[in-house]
Amino acid sequence: AADQEAAMKDPNNWAHPRGQHNNQGYSSLAQINKGNIKNLKAAWTFATGVNRGHEGSPVVVGNMMYLVSAFPNNIYALDLNDNQKIVWSYFPKQDPSVQAVLCCDNVTRGLGFGDGKIFLQQNDGMLVALDAKDGKKIWEVKNTDPKVGATNTNAPHVIKDKVLTGCSGAEFGVRCFIAAYNLKDGSLAWKAYSTGPDAETLHDANTNKDNPLYNALSVYQDVNGGNKEGGSFKRLEASQIKGGEKELGTRTWLKPQAIKDGWQHGGGSVWGWWPYDAKTNLVYYGAGNPSVWNPDVRPGDNKWSMTVTARDLDTGVAKWAMQMTPHDEWDYDGVNEVILFDKGGKTYAWHHDRNGFAYTWNANTGSLIAAEKVHPFVNWAADVDLKTGVPSKDGRYSTHQDYNAKGICPAALGTKDQQPAAYSPKTGLMYSPLNHVCMTYEPVESKYVAGQPWVGATLTMFAGPDGVMGGFAAYDPMTNKKVWYNKEKFSAWSGALTTATDLVFYGTLDRWFKAVDAKSGKELWKFQVGSGAIGNAFTYGNKGKQYVGIFSGIGGWAGVAMNLGMTSDTDALGAAGGYKELTKYNAAPGGGALNVFAL
Numbered sequence: 001a002a003d004q005e006a007a008m009k010d011p012n013n014w015a016h017p018r019g020q021h022n023n024q025g026y027s028s029l030a031q032i033n034k035g036n037i038k039n040l041k042a043a044w045t046f047a048t049g050v051n052r053g054h055e056g057s058p059v060v061v062g063n064m065m066y067l068v069s070a071f072p073n074n075i076y077a078l079d080l081n082d083n084q085k086i087v088w089s090y091f092p093k094q095d096p097s098v099q100a101v102l103c104c105d106n107v108t109r110g111l112g113f114g115d116g117k118i119f120l121q122q123n124d125g126m127l128v129a130l131d132a133k134d135g136k137k138i139w140e141v142k143n144t145d146p147k148v149g150a151t152n153t154n155a156p157h158v159i160k161d162k163v164l165t166g167c168s169g170a171e172f173g174v175r176c177f178i179a180a181y182n183l184k185d186g187s188l189a190w191k192a193y194s195t196g197p198d199a200e201t202l203h204d205a206n207t208n209k210d211n212p213l214y215n216a217l218s219v220y221q222d223v224n225g226g227n228k229e230g231g232s233f234k235r236l237e238a239s240q241i242k243g244g245e246k247e248l249g250t251r252t253w254l255k256p257q258a259i260k261d262g263w264q265h266g267g268g269s270v271w272g273w274w275p276y277d278a279k280t281n282l283v284y285y286g287a288g289n290p291s292v293w294n295p296d297v298r299p300g301d302n303k304w305s306m307t308v309t310a311r312d313l314d315t316g317v318a319k320w321a322m323q324m325t326p327h328d329e330w331d332y333d334g335v336n337e338v339i340l341f342d343k344g345g346k347t348y349a350w351h352h353d354r355n356g357f358a359y360t361w362n363a364n365t366g367s368l369i370a371a372e373k374v375h376p377f378v379n380w381a382a383d384v385d386l387k388t389g390v391p392s393k394d395g396r397y398s399t400h401q402d403y404n405a406k407g408i409c410p411a412a413l414g415t416k417d418q419q420p421a422a423y424s425p426k427t428g429l430m431y432s433p434l435n436h437v438c439m440t441y442e443p444v445e446s447k448y449v450a451g452q453p454w455v456g457a458t459l460t461m462f463a464g465p466d467g468v469m470g471g472f473a474a475y476d477p478m479t480n481k482k483v484w485y486n487k488e489k490f491s492a493w494s495g496a497l498t499t500a501t502d503l504v505f506y507g508t509l510d511r512w513f514k515a516v517d518a519k520s521g522k523e524l525w526k527f528q529v530g531s532g533a534i535g536n537a538f539t540y541g542n543k544g545k546q547y548v549g550i551f552s553g554i555g556g557w558a559g560v561a562m563n564l565g566m567t568s569d570t571d572a573l574g575a576a577g578g579y580k581e582l583t584k585y586n587a588a589p590g591g592g593a594l595n596v597f598a599l
């Protein structure tokens, strides 16, 4: 959309959920710097009145800021030129029962802007276009159906003449997808499923042309019965793999399964942040775990769950797709954001996966340049083969029905979850919030009933070997080697912001909003906000002044147990036990507010 493109050229705006189409979370605003940051003070705050986890960030266009709360997804449009007066508000009517179908708290990750409209993806599946001027509804479409367990938590992404949205529900056996709607009238442009026939995953003869080995029917050999207790999977080497196969979205769901044609309930949720490269017209996104979490009842690689895909924006057809965790045994969703960056005239795509590896691809071809563990505690796999993208699994951490596998690192919520990393073109480094959590994982038998939870595993979580639950680290994306690492008491469940003055901002679950030196990680400033922060740090300019901000409001998977007062170790899929100390830092529940700072 022309107005969105124009807005993104002015660094005073934050017109995209991650600032720009490249998803870097970077701002060229430079008023706040290492010298004066000690003078950074609270400028204004805004309470959303909603006491659940607040993720994402507002969007800012000119003098207007648009923000959305956790369920029921109330929107406020504030005039930054008039003391943040409420110009309009929009309170959608949603059936409260949808809250029971959201797996990991009542979160939403923000709004989209473009074509004079504000786009809201409601938790209940409605995608709504509002007039940015007065909040009047222009169109709405039903994207997902909570009756079958499908919901939405992603921010709508406006790209050219389309708005993209996704699908959550892999804990309910939903067959998820990414969909593109036309900005003008909400008509469907294309929809690409994560599992199923090529005609529905939108793979064609040219998909993975540059890397035919990504199109393998099988990348592991069963050892001692594979899925059976005591069994495991040996990686096939590139020379042993036959590539160029078709229809893998159905053929990698082998039999016998818990449910006939498991791909029809195969998960592959899509709820991250999606970058776009105008040079190639490619949009990138990750798909989540295969349903159900019990791996024994879905033999095979379960494509294209756990996959990063690059699609043509106009047609939706996949240019390339690489599966990161074939035959997932741990819920290592591949949904985490992809970040695009340029180096030496080439564009690369970077992705810190839940499985504990950071991946760098040639953005255009999908060829893998580097894949490394983000932290040495990752133990389920030793390494990743750069030719095939396949990790070598360690049988000691394979999971099997009715067997409680212990000491698996990372835990299901990964070395990073929804919280997006940021890139600085000034330092050439990626900055990633980290979870430092390990788990026990016991797959159990579970029957599919439409609209009911279909998880199929019990887990407990605990701090990793450093004795802390989280951290924050900088990586060189050309090698994925760590440059510096700070420990955090809890997971850093908040998205990062980098600025032209080599500052990196992020929030913590124990209520700090922090700025560190991008070169060294040294802490330069911190402020205590009203509740744990799981939102994304962002910045904007107004009347010559730079502001930085962040939502506070504890929640998400890490905080949902605290919000609901759950205390048994396995509650909230293991988060209740793992994050029980959060109650020492947060008054339950939630506490949604926006916190904004300036010099």
Ligand SMILES: O=C(O)c1cc(C(=O)O)c2c(n1)C(=O)C(=O)c1cc(C(=O)O)[nH]c1-2
Residues within 6 Å of the ligand: 055, 103, 104, 105, 107, 152, 153, 154, 167, 168, 169, 170, 171, 269, 270, 271, 288, 289, 333, 412, 413, 417, 418, 555, 556, 557, 558
């Ligand atoms: O499979 C899914 O459909 C699905 C959806 C979501 C979501 O929509 O928030 C999460 C997850 N899975 C998930 O695995 C996960 O770790 C997670 C964390 C969060 C969060 O907001 O903190 N959401 C989700």
